[in-house]
Amino acid sequence: MGRNLTGTEAFLRSVHPYDALAAEEFSGIYRAFLPLDVAAGEAIYGLGDELPGLFLIVTGEIEVTDANGVQVSALGPRNSFGERGLLREGRAVTAARALSDAQLLVLPKDTFHTLVRNNRAFARYFDRARPSRSGTRDLAEMRLRDLMAPNPLSCSADTSVQRAAQAMREAHVSSIAVTEGRRLQGILTVRDLASRIVAQGLPSETPVADVMTRNPVSLSPEDLGSDVLQLMLERRIGHVPVTEGGDLRGIITQTDLTRHQAISSAVVISDIAQASSVEALVPFTKLIPQVLAQLVAAGKPHDVITRLITDIGDAVTRRLLKLGEDALGAPPVSYLWLACGSQGRREQTGVSDQDNCLILSDDVAEVDMAYFHALAKFVSDGLDACGYFYCPGDMMATNPRWCQPVRVWRRYFEGWIATPDSEAQMLASVMFDLRPIAGDTALFDGLQDDTLAKASRNSIFVSHMVANSLGHQPPLSLLRGFATIRSGEHKNTIDLKHNGVVPVVDLGRLYALQGRLTHANTRARLLEAKAKGVISATGAKDLIDAYDLIATTRLEHQAHQIKHGDAPDNYMAPSSLSDFERGHLRDAFVVVRTMQSAIGHGKGALG
Template structure:
């Protein structure tokens, strides 16, 4: 409960008049006032008390406030759970609760404070998104996402759990926007599947995420049908921008006709990547191997995915290119294990915790999963598949999994702090703002990633490339 208290209690002596109490409440913009007997809490008076016990009965405003206060009010403990306090207030039908610490008031919580906390619940947010009838409404609800992340970090939820929650909210936003667009356009002319790519496909989305999506269209589609999907993509993408998901700098979105294809064309695209790999093309294409269906026909994605998984383990040249790209994305750690920081620009003296930390593990896990033909898309699930498949030892796999969790959590904690301070959210962490414990463990985590990259370079030699 102490986490909900935003200011010290507004108090008045019990000998003060009702006029003085009303004036004090007005000056502080408070809806309640604690009435004190010295340092002890004697009672509470609320704006409802002034209305019902003073104005409604014509009581003189020069009377002592103690005549209209609630004496010996119900109180809450500073270390009680907010959920417990909410149940207490609902059960007693009270709207203001003084919070005590060592028998002295430290603040007041209201049902509004507690309901605001409930509204930051992921379930509540997703439920609200599904109720919206227009894009503006979806955008209003999705704006609560940063508060959800801040709350989860404050509750010490794991980075894996937070990533899944952020992903679920992102999915809900996208599905609602698609449904609204379909209602305006009329039903789709042929079956299709809208797919998420990248971090949201892996259930690992954080704040500051942009759009990564595509559309798989039934082979039955005519050229005329494709115009419907073009308009669908345009409307959904514009809606996502309004909801806080900027367009992808690399244009990996369904609005790009290259990523809005019939099933047979998608098969050909993946076949080219797997059998005729070109290094630059593989770098751009790697995100498409992190794909998950979000909306639409349930049969199109499995048809495409099963074919990719069957062919990938035999595509040695493709895996070698993908492995080489994964080893080039080095952690920001110097030879003597000092952090390598950006030297100039707006992010000078910070380290990019996503690129060489989180991103490096994602790329390593992706290569191993594709080499095994594993259907796993989530990074932790891919690492578990690598352990089960004998590619990594259980010890090395556990170390890399823990490193990934810790690096991801440092990023989320950094983003939560930016939310609290009202600053733009990013992935650039200033080591000076980390504790010595965090810096030590972050160095260790980066070293584990570097070791895993070295092992990958040995497993997928590039001498024949």
């Protein structure tokens, strides 16, 4: 490919992030690119090679493979590669070769690094580091799009005040927007009904247009919480419409602001601790989606959000145990209630079933078992009533198999380690995430340490755990895209749980096994694995950054659903993301697949 500056300029103007560069900066960049032609089958660089710069594909297809020769990407026109190595020591962390004749552009590494240093947007595009927005924001700093109630109640101007009042009552709101199509014309509040209708004795058939506040002051979704606070204080109003280009987008009330300030995980937990019955607990657990959405909007890190959400689940469990003991009497012997799964790892989100078990003192007699079966049923039924649904796999203390004395639990673990069949692998994976919730923790201490020691020494068991962990693969297609679900209710989406966070959870569990690490939380496991040398510093940084992005994307997806009145789930359409977001999410999945490949080839994460 000859050096055609005009053609290079036109091509780069169609590629992000170059299309977003300022004119002067762009002029210098497109002149810096060097052309490179490669033939089908030709190696572009190998693992560990010094990289000349960032590669950009103009035509053709390029294969990128990891240290084990496993393909992690098949890239086409407008895709870049080589940035991971450039952002490290300048040496390739993958290998690349041409699958077909290809024309490339190479941005010299010095120019690339200058751009990374001087252009924040450019640096952010090529760096997968944990989002910097993860700091705490108070209400005054939050955007109204994160505070407003979307899809507010509305009516036309010719609606009668009686019908408008009935609609407000049915929707349990204190105002109704008056619109023509989506255009905001006015607003009617409960206070208006009292002062302008009832006080003046107007008939119930009076049109809303006669008494509404016309052309009310409004704010945009991008305005801040401080703007709405100031407006409400200055104008002495309690309702502020949120509009965009004159179209109604939402509404914010004083109640919304008060609720945002008042509802927190700490407040919910305090209320839970005082609940006198299962029925009294239910209203508090119904606040969990709102707490989650609020924490996401405040920019909290994903591991902080899931920890706070899990704290609520722990509090509910402890309260139910106390209520159960009050109803059944004191337990005949000591016991320990433990959580496994996402609650055990402190990684609960807006979608959680229950996974739990009971460890009993070896002093338990057969006659005592009726008490613990009744206690387990009381707690599990209560959790289900509170929105923590029964485990589809029956991994609950109500299953007699998971309500046993210490000696039986010790026998379980020894058997799973000695005979690691498929069921043993599944059960061991769940049980390695056990965390005490309430009761006598001494019943678990020795069991956990002994099990980790025996499991880590059994190479056959570890090999089976490795194979089992590779059952969940990131949703990557061969081309630079996502492998979405092809049919059914969730067609054209990706599962951010089973194909997103679970592959990293599995890796974290393996590192914990190899290093005999006692943390149950995935991010804490990765950090401890790095500190103990189980995983290399560079491998840990890449994997933690990838996990942060995937887990944050999952929570943002759920928060978006909650804000729009939908039940949260884990199925996200990639089309809902920007090109920038899709590119980075896919890069995160590539990192996870690379780490899976490394551990699958017996190299751990040290390569």
